[in-house]
Amino acid sequence: MTKNIPSQSSSLDDWLCYLESVHPANIAMGLERVAHVANAIGLLDTPSKIILVGGTNGKGTTARCLETLLLAQGYSVGTYASPHLIHYNERVRVNGAELDDQFYVDAFDLLEQGRGDTPLTYFEYGTLGALAIFKRHSVDYVLLEVGLGGRYDATNIVTPFASVITTIDLDHKEYLGDTRELVGYDKAGIFRTGTPAIVGDLNIPHTVTDYGHEINADMYLSGQQFIFAEYEDTFSWQYQGHQLELAKPAIPCQNVATALTTLAVLNLLPDEAVIRDCLTNLVVEGRFQQLSSEPMVYTDVAHNPESARYLAKKLAHLQEQGFKVHALVAMLADKDKVAVLNEVNSVVDTWYLAGLNCFRGDKVENLAKSMGSVQTSAPIEQYQSVDDALDTVLPQLDDKSILIVFGSFFTVAAAINYWKK
Numbered sequence: 001m002t003k004n005i006p007s008q009s010s011s012l013d014d015w016l017c018y019l020e021s022v023h024p025a026n027i028a029m030g031l032e033r034v035a036h037v038a039n040a041i042g043l044l045d046t047p048s049k050i051i052l053v054g055g056t057n058g059k060g061t062t063a064r065c066l067e068t069l070l071l072a073q074g075y076s077v078g079t080y081a082s083p084h085l086i087h088y089n090e091r092v093r094v095n096g097a098e099l100d101d102q103f104y105v106d107a108f109d110l111l112e113q114g115r116g117d118t119p120l121t122y123f124e125y126g127t128l129g130a131l132a133i134f135k136r137h138s139v140d141y142v143l144l145e146v147g148l149g150g151r152y153d154a155t156n157i158v159t160p161f162a163s164v165i166t167t168i169d170l171d172h173k174e175y176l177g178d179t180r181e182l183v184g185y186d187k188a189g190i191f192r193t194g195t196p197a198i199v200g201d202l203n204i205p206h207t208v209t210d211y212g213h214e215i216n217a218d219m220y221l222s223g224q225q226f227i228f229a230e231y232e233d234t235f236s237w238q239y240q241g242h243q244l245e246l247a248k249p250a251i252p253c254q255n256v257a258t259a260l261t262t263l264a265v266l267n268l269l270p271d272e273a274v275i276r277d278c279l280t281n282l283v284v285e286g287r288f289q290q291l292s293s294e295p296m297v298y299t300d301v302a303h304n305p306e307s308a309r310y311l312a313k314k315l316a317h318l319q320e321q322g323f324k325v326h327a328l329v330a331m332l333a334d335k336d337k338v339a340v341l342n343e344v345n346s347v348v349d350t351w352y353l354a355g356l357n358c359f360r361g362d363k364v365e366n367l368a369k370s371m372g373s374v375q376t377s378a379p380i381e382q383y384q385s386v387d388d389a390l391d392t393v394l395p396q397l398d399d400k401s402i403l404i405v406f407g408s409f410f411t412v413a414a415a416i417n418y419w420k421k
Contacts, residue, residue: 008109012101015108016088019125034124035157041114043131048078048139050158051262052190054146055166056183057307058200058258061251061284062166063143065259068278070141071096073270078134080155081145082126085286085413092130094137107132123147127154151189162196163217164262166255168205169306184208191217196265200258220265228257239264244272249279251287252310286412288314291405291419295397296323299405299415303335308343308406315347315404324401328389330354330414331407333362337370340407351380354389358410386414 006014038044053063060081070077076095084090089098107129111120120128127147134142144155150165168184184205191197197217199208204221212219220226226239235253236245239261249256256279263269270278283289288311291297302311315325327348331337353371355364364382371380383389386405397403405415 005112006105006109008105010105012088012104015105019108019120019122022119031152031154031157033118034120034128034154037111037115037118037120038128038131038157040116041110041132043128043135044158046131046135046142048134048142049161050142050144052144052146052150052155052158052160052163053166054150054153054164054187054190055200056169056187056304057310058166058252058255059145061287062164062200062255062259063145064284065251065256065278065282066143066262067093067096068282069259069263069270069275070268072274072278073268075140076137077141077143078130078137078139079143079145080127080130080134082123082147083409085409086416090285091126092133094133094139099133103133103136104129107136121154124154131158146187146190149183149186149189151186153190156190160190160192160195162198162262162266163190163192164258165190165197165199165201165208166258167306168201168208169304181205181207185211188212191215191219194218196220196262198258198262198265200254200261202254220261222254222258226257226261226264228253237261242269244275246276246279249282251282251284286409286416289412291415294399295394296399296402297394297397297405297415298402299412301409301412302344302406303331303340303408305336305339305343308340311404311406312344312347315344315402318402319347322400324349326350326352326393326397326401326403328352328354328386328393328403328405328415329367329407330356330364330386330411331362331367332356332360332410333366334360335408337362337367338373341371341374344406345374345376345378348376348378351376351378352383352389352393353380354383354386354411356408356410356414357385361408361410386411387418390415390418 006018053059067077067079079093082091111128146153146155165187185207188208188211193215198220200222228237230253237257242264286301288300300311302308325348353364353367
């Protein structure tokens with residue numbers, strides 16, 4: 001039984017509690033319901049140019065890079081991302097800023113009035129609510145981060161100005177399949193005939209390009225139409241007549257190269273000075289985010305093998321500088337914990353395992369069982385929560401130690417909240 005329907009005078013918290021109650025499933029594949037509601041209230045009739053950003057990892061950083069470079073040129077930009085770290089309002093930004101609760105309340109009230117008896121999931125409400133907010137603000141460009149996969153994700157009801165796939169790896173295997181080819185085919189569902197489709201993955205599954213050719217998408221592929229290379233302190237990017245060598249940013253160079261190519265394809269690339277300035281100041285919360293310098297503490301949302309590999313490279317660089325790496329990890333129950341732990345294990349000197357006390361969060365005992373399948377000689381300690389672990393671990397760190405807290409958006413949120421306290 002659902003809760004009483006909130007109104008425009010209700011709080012955002014009341015609405016979020018209601019949205020969690022009105023659909024029996026957390027995830028429901030298919031676009032018919034969400035497209036029906038969007039059409040019923042005119043959300044797809046918008047002058048904004050929409051860029052869909054899909055992929056296993058790197059969606060948030062690529063979208064933030066696109067947002068920053070567009071804003072620097074004076075365009076108005078709406079950005080939709082999920083999940084949030086601390087507050088729901090993080091999911092929607094207009095011109096780089098979060099919005100007051102009332103914008104969400106108004107959007108959800110509009111959806112509730114217009115959906116009739118069509119059920120929507122929590123994510124579908126959020127996606128349609130974001131589209132309503134962006135239409136209200138009449139932004140020039142909308143950056144829509146795809147939630148799960150692509151083909152049947154709620155964001156895929158739009159007609160994109162361009163479609164972007166950042167990376168392709170195994171995650172959500174119960175929905176997307178257990179091979180990169182299956183995952184790639186699902187993600188390629190955001191392509192459209194005659195529309196730019198930019199793919200940043202370094203080893204693109206044939207299913208992506210096969211589908212792109214089948215529908216005559218206008219594809220721009222990493223390693224073919226555009227290339228980039230990483231060096232010690234710089235990286236280079238080349239696409240047609242564009243060739244830049246830039247200082248390494250705080251986010252993966254692969255995602256920057258994908259964003260630059262997307263803007264170049266759309267004739268929206270700013271001049272080199274603007275690019276350099278934007279990348280120098282680009283920071284994305286929860287992506288190797290430094291929480292403290294004394295002691296040195298970082299946090300990262302890495303939660304699948306590919307993102308764990310990137311994190312391991314960052315940690316190896318610190319280890320080469322003489323730091324001992326202490327890793328505090330907590331994960332969701334449905335993630336491939338063994339694969340993630342294996343990717344990071346070679347650069348960890350001490351492991352701290354913690355439980356996650358949230359929906360889908362796993363107990364530390366289960367995480368310890370997964371660690372049993374990892375060949376490690378590093379000491380291992382167990383804690384019931386991230387807070388418990390931090391209480392004990394932080395006083396033990398010296399100036400040659402770094403602590404990385406990772407494994408989930410919820411893990412990062414717990415670390416950030418701990419620091420705020």
